[in-house]
Amino acid sequence: SCSAGDSQTVVIGLAADSGCGKSTFMRRLTSVFGGAAEPPKGGNPDSNTLISDMTTVICLDDYHSLDRTGRKEKGVTALDPRANDFDLMYDQVKALKSGVAAEKPIYNHVTGLLDPPELIKPPKILVIEGLHPMFDERVRDLLDFSIYLDISNEVKFAWKIQRDMAERGHSLESIKASIEARKPDFDAYIDPQKQYADAVIEVLPTQLIPDDNEGKVLRVRLIMKEGVEHFSPVYLFDEGSTISWIPCGRKLTCSYPGIKFSYGPDSYFGNEVSILEMDGQFDRLDELIYVESHLSNLSTKFYGEVTQQMLKHADFPGSNNGTGLFQTIVGLKIRDLYEQITSTKTAAPLEATKA
Ligand code: ADP
Ligand code: G6P
Known part of the structure; x- marks a missing residue:
């Protein structure tokens, strides 16, 4: 029958470091599908999810297994696989792909804590965006299409300065330091994903x-x-x-x-x-x-x-x-x-x- 296909969700992976234009890209993508994406109505105001008629965009930071304090205590960054729960990511993306809703955790970027989960219903198109959509082989195999935004260091630096200095009042030195501090883990865990895109x-x-x-x-x-x-x-x-x-x-x-x-x-x-x-x-x-x-x-x-x-x-x-x-x-x-x-x-x- 024709109905089996109707409940299938197409899954897209979008990988990039933070501050590299993922949300801008998502706004362009949802516009192509004819709708603006909005946070879930009546839910946690700090939800990272964006929903439109056709697409649901989830942010993979929600699969952080260590919160901000936990990362500090263990001395690992958010880019480190040990700070992320790939088993849960796989289970939930697989469920959504096959038409089953998932209770997805929420990583609260304001508090740095994990908030109570939100219910994600299977959309027509699920976009998983963040640091590691192509890191875990099981998750990678669920993707119907994958994209990597590869921003060179020079450009990343220029964009970060523009945003963090102008909008968030950070100093040039602190921006340089934070990029440098992320670099080893970025090179080890994020950058290699581009070979799969x-x-x-x-x-x-x-x-x-x-x-x-x-x-x-x-x-x-x-x-x-x-x-x-x-x-x-x-x-x-x-x-x-x-x-x-x-x-x-x-x-x-x-x-x-x-x-x-x-x-x-x-x-x-x-x-x-x-x-x-x-x-x-x-x-x-x-x-x-x-x-x-x-x-x-x-x-x-x-x-x-x-x-x-x-x-x-x-x-x-x-x-x-x-x-x-x-x-x-x-x-x-x-x-x-x-x-x-x-x-x-x-x-x-x-x-x-x-x-
Ligand atoms: P992300 O969602 O990956 O954190 P955003 O889409 O919010 O990234 O972009 C972060 C910042 O980077 C923007 O506020 C802007 O300053 C800069 N930026 C993103 N994309 C571009 C671009 N194509 N050209 C110039 N600056 C950009
Ligand atoms: C999120 C972002 C990371 C960022 C982190 C902040 O997880 O995706 O790119 O580094 O928040 O981490 P911190 O340990 O500095 O709170």
Whole structure:
């Protein structure tokens, strides 16, 4: 019958260090599905969960097994697997995926304590976001699609300064120290997950300005694994070719330092991938339509949908550069993947009709 597939939940993993743009990405993703995500109504005001019609986003910090005091006593960071309960994470993601609700703990970021659990009902799309969505092999195997946001140290530092100094009153020294203190565990437990990701968004300093260290202009790479079921990479001009494109000319306004796109096949941790790269930023967001018209396999539902999404959220961080563009594209790809999975479940013979 058709109904078996209806209760299936598609599970997406989004990995990144904290302060690396996960919540911005989630806002772009839920917008592609046509709704803004909100905290659960009438629940714990410190809940980390975001719910919309189609998606439920849970924050994996909720699976901390050690609270702030516990971590301090044991001398482990939140990035350390010993501070996290992967057995519970696996049990609950598995339950939700098969249509069964879960009583998920809540890690309270204000108090640093574990609050009483909240009931999570199986959504159409479950996003698990946080430090370790691809760390545990059992959890990893439950993911229908996985994304890693790879923010280079220089850029991470620039973003942290912007937020923690401007908004939270921290000093430059204390921000440097906290990044340094996290680095060993980040390298050991978080960073290696990118080898498992179906898509990686890599954010680097620009190469258009010699010796730039401001971290304002960015070079962003969308690394897309080949051969992933229900996911076919976006391409520029000609699939599989190697291309370098500077679109600044009659159709696109580019002030210094301009914009440069690159595209081509590559390999990443031994996997075959396609990489689309954008260095620089847009002066005028509505001109993005010119770039969009040269990209193929975007999984849009109508001409100009990428540009429309970007214009709709022009106030989100990264809207004038490759971070916003590629997050939007990945959002469209996830919508496509979801539609393919659910349509193959309800109508198996129609499988693989997409070219
Ligand atoms: P997370 O959810 O991973 O903690 P956020 O999406 O809240 O990250 O972003 C944290 C901060 O990083 C933002 O307040 C902003 O200062 C900065 N930031 C995030 N994404 C971008 C971006 N694409 N471009 C510039 N700054 C960004
Ligand atoms: C959460 C975040 C971590 C952060 C931690 C604070 O778990 O995901 O990135 O480090 O809170 O930990 P602390 O031990 O400093 O309270």
